[in-house]
Amino acid sequence: MSEKERIELAELLFPNIKKTREEYEEMYPKRNLPEGAMVTRYGPSPTGSVHLGNLFSAFCDMVYARQSNGSFFLRIEDTDQKRAVEGGIENITGVLKGFDITPTEGYSFGGNYGPYQQSKRTEIYQTYVKDLIVKGYAYPCFMTEEEISSIREEQEINKTKIGIYGMYAVDRDLSLDEIKEKLANNEEYVIRLKSPGDPNKQIEVIDCIKGKMKFPENDMDTVLLKKDGTPTYHFAHVIDDHLMHTTHVIRGDEWVSSLPLHIQLFEILGFNPPKYAHIAPITIKDSETGTIRKLSKRKDPWAGAKFYEESGIPIEALHLYLATIANTNFEEWYLNNQDKKIEDFTFSFDKQAIGGTSFDEAKLTNLCKTYFSRKSGEEVYNETLAYTEKFDSDYNKLLKENKEDMIKFLSIEKDGPRPRKDISKYSDVKEEFSYAIDSMFKEENYAKYDGDKTYDVNLMKEYVEELDLTKTNEEWFNMTKDFATRHGYAASPKEYKKTPDAYKGHVGDVCEALRVMVTGRTKSPDLFSIMKILGKNRINERIELYKKYSNQ
RNA sequence: GCCAUGUUGGUGAAGUGGUUUAACACGCUGCCCUCUCAAGGCAGUAUACACGGGUUCGAACCCCGUACAUGGUACCA
Numbered sequence: 001m002s003e004k005e006r007i008e009l010a011e012l013l014f015p016n017i018k019k020t021r022e023e024y025e026e027m028y029p030k031r032n033l034p035e036g037a038m039v040t041r042y043g044p045s046p047t048g049s050v051h052l053g054n055l056f057s058a059f060c061d062m063v064y065a066r067q068s069n070g071s072f073f074l075r076i077e078d079t080d081q082k083r084a085v086e087g088g089i090e091n092i093t094g095v096l097k098g099f100d101i102t103p104t105e106g107y108s109f110g111g112n113y114g115p116y117q118q119s120k121r122t123e124i125y126q127t128y129v130k131d132l133i134v135k136g137y138a139y140p141c142f143m144t145e146e147e148i149s150s151i152r153e154e155q156e157i158n159k160t161k162i163g164i165y166g167m168y169a170v171d172r173d174l175s176l177d178e179i180k181e182k183l184a185n186n187e188e189y190v191i192r193l194k195s196p197g198d199p200n201k202q203i204e205v206i207d208c209i210k211g212k213m214k215f216p217e218n219d220m221d222t223v224l225l226k227k228d229g230t231p232t233y234h235f236a237h238v239i240d241d242h243l244m245h246t247t248h249v250i251r252g253d254e255w256v257s258s259l260p261l262h263i264q265l266f267e268i269l270g271f272n273p274p275k276y277a278h279i280a281p282i283t284i285k286d287s288e289t290g291t292i293r294k295l296s297k298r299k300d301p302w303a304g305a306k307f308y309e310e311s312g313i314p315i316e317a318l319h320l321y322l323a324t325i326a327n328t329n330f331e332e333w334y335l336n337n338q339d340k341k342i343e344d345f346t347f348s349f350d351k352q353a354i355g356g357t358s359f360d361e362a363k364l365t366n367l368c369k370t371y372f373s374r375k376s377g378e379e380v381y382n383e384t385l386a387y388t389e390k391f392d393s394d395y396n397k398l399l400k401e402n403k404e405d406m407i408k409f410l411s412i413e414k415d416g417p418r419p420r421k422d423i424s425k426y427s428d429v430k431e432e433f434s435y436a437i438d439s440m441f442k443e444e445n446y447a448k449y450d451g452d453k454t455y456d457v458n459l460m461k462e463y464v465e466e467l468d469l470t471k472t473n474e475e476w477f478n479m480t481k482d483f484a485t486r487h488g489y490a491a492s493p494k495e496y497k498k499t500p501d502a503y504k505g506h507v508g509d510v511c512e513a514l515r516v517m518v519t520g521r522t523k524s525p526d527l528f529s530i531m532k533i534l535g536k537n538r539i540n541e542r543i544e545l546y547k548k549y550s551n552q
Numbered sequence: 553g554c555c556a557u558g559u560u561g562g563u564g565a566a567g568u569g570g571u572u573u574a575a576c577a578c579g580c581u582g583c584c585c586u587c588u589c590a591a592g593g594c595a596g597u598a599u600a601c602a603c604g605g606g607u608u609c610g611a612a613c614c615c616c617g618u619a620c621a622u623g624g625u626a627c628c629a
Contacts, residue, residue: 043629044629045628045629047628047629077629079628079629080627080628080629082628083628083629141627145627148626148627155553155554156553157553158553159553159554160553160554161553161554161555161625162553162554162625163554163625163626188627190627192627210557210558213556213557214556215555215556216555220625222626223626223627225627226627227627228627230627232626232627232628232629233628233629252623253557253622253623254622254623254624254629255623255624255629256556256557256623256624257555257556257557257623257624257625258624258625259556260555278557280557280558280622281622281623283621283622293621293622294622294623324564324577325564328564328565328566329565329566329576331564331565331576331577331578332566332575332576332577335576335577353564353565354557354558355557355558355559355621355622357564357565358563358564359564360563360564360578360579362563362564362578362579363563363564363577363578363579365578366577366578366579367578369590369591373590373591413590413591416591418590418591418592419590419591420589420590420591421590421591422589422590422591477587480587481587492586492587493586493587506587507587508586508587508588509587510587511587511588512587512588514587515587515588521588521589522588522589523588523589523590524588524589525588525589525590526587526588527587527588528587
């Protein structure tokens with residue numbers, strides 16, 4: 001086909017496209033950003049709920065753009081209407097905001113490089129395709145699904161590469177008259193790339209994370225525009241990231257194999273390709289089959305973003321976890337710089353895992369515990385209040401009614417160099433501090449007591465008589481030892497171990513009895529602190545409750 | 553089938569040719585501290601660099617092959 005014919009064909013196919021690519025280039029001028037600034041983008045398709053992997057990729061986008069004073073934008077990749085899910089877009093923006101991974105620009109966040117929704121950019125894509133047709137790099141393909149699948153079968157038998165390329169791309173060299181005839185018959189068509197690639201030649205791509213990679217050149221006549229005139233991912237990616245001036249395409253490594261195609265598209269369009277950073281998927285070892293697979297929303301509760309919200313995992317702790325899987329040296333850095341924030345760490349691509357990153361639930365839990373241990377009682381109270389507001393309104397009410405006490409309880413053993421690490425998520429507070437609220441305690445009290453001992457109520461009554469809650473912790477413990485000794489208990493476990501027959505038990509047993517009556521459990525934070533908050537009256541009430549419970 | 557990438561202890565991983573008798577963190581086990589638990593301290597977790605060749609004075613690190621895993625091979629992203 002001559003150039004003249006190609007121009008005629010382009011007009012025939014896209015009569016409504018009047019703008020030129022030059023006009024679009026002007027509408028999307030170069031960004032005015034400092035040297036080294038990275039422009040990243042998160043491009044989800046609104047096809048369902050958000051996955052931890054999506055969150056991870058968006059987190060990386062955010063972090064790299066932020067530390068280089070660049071821009072991180074959100075682009076909705078909704079070119080496939082069939083897969084669209086109602087409310088999918090709102091869900092994405094909601095999750096991003098909820099998880100504090102907020103773009104600086106993009107869909108619903110503003111910016112000068114929009115529209116940030118691919119379904120609104122059809123004209124742009126068609127303009128560039130029209131140009132490609134004129135240049136002889138694209139053509140209409142009228143093959144039917146049946147034709148394509150029979151080619152596929154043939155290729156499978158011949159054990160060759162599967163796809164539409166070379167001799168299999170039968171519509172590649174259709175004459176203008178043949179095309180006109182098919183068009184007149186109302187035959188449906190897609191626009192395919194007329195790939196100039198030679199699969200015998202190799203191209204080398206340097207990925208920011210994976211390093212040097214070699215591929216054969218692309219020779220597939222990949223679909224650029226679908227039957228309905230919308231672009232495929234590949235084409236939209238190239239056009240958008242060029243016009244929006246993305247500097248670093250950070251995406252999942254399921255895309256590495258289309259790299260030769262993408263590079264080729266950038267080349268024939270005359271664009272400068274961005275840098276690519278392909279991040280490893282978050283994987284897990286399947287407990288049934290023992291094989292490694294991607295996190296699955298169906299099998300793994302922690303795969304879905306919702307899980308973190310619902311179970312009350314603090315956003316900051318999740319960020320910490322994402323940071324540790326993003327850069328392998330983050331964990332150690334954070335350990336040595338406990339007072340610093342994630343923002344103070346400089347992320348780099350060469351510290352990013354190349355292979356699959358395995359999801360480590362225990363590590364996440366540990367990070368959460370550390371997070372809570374560093375928060376003051378008041379902070380934990382306020383955050384738990386916000387969490388229960390959404391997910392546990394009954395407990396929320398109780399928290400509000402018992403604010404003063406709760407903050408005091410949550411503050412126990414928080415001020416020392418080794419703060420308590422007993423909660424890993426907001427939903428733990430209710431269970432872990434069940435003794436803190438009288439009405440809850442009255443209802444449940446000893447139901448969860450797991451021992452089989454019965455403790456002496458009269459002894460404890462006598463003990464409380466002597467108890468002075470104005471003392472210091474040390475004075476209290478000395479008094480308790482003294483009390484224990486007077487009643488036939490050893491003053492320390494060590495002493496008891498030496499001659500167990502000489503005693504009824506040791507101080508620990510006295511404390512245990514008291515602890516069970518007062519908190520309903522055998523384990524708790526510092527007993528004296530708890531008693532101080534409760535006061536003598538409430539302690540006595542609880543001893544009475546225990547008396548009834550144990551039939552004494 | 554074809555193409556690509558990966559494979560270090562229970563887990564995540566450090567490490568890119570010689571101070572590696574392989575760091576660190578998490579987990580687990582034991583001891584210590586201790587009113588319990590958590591935390592913390594100390595110690596342990598048997599022969600952890602997929603396998604086979606090659607290059608080199610020297611390889612976890614470079615090259616080739618094999619196995620396995622993952623991803624792609626769509627008018628899905």
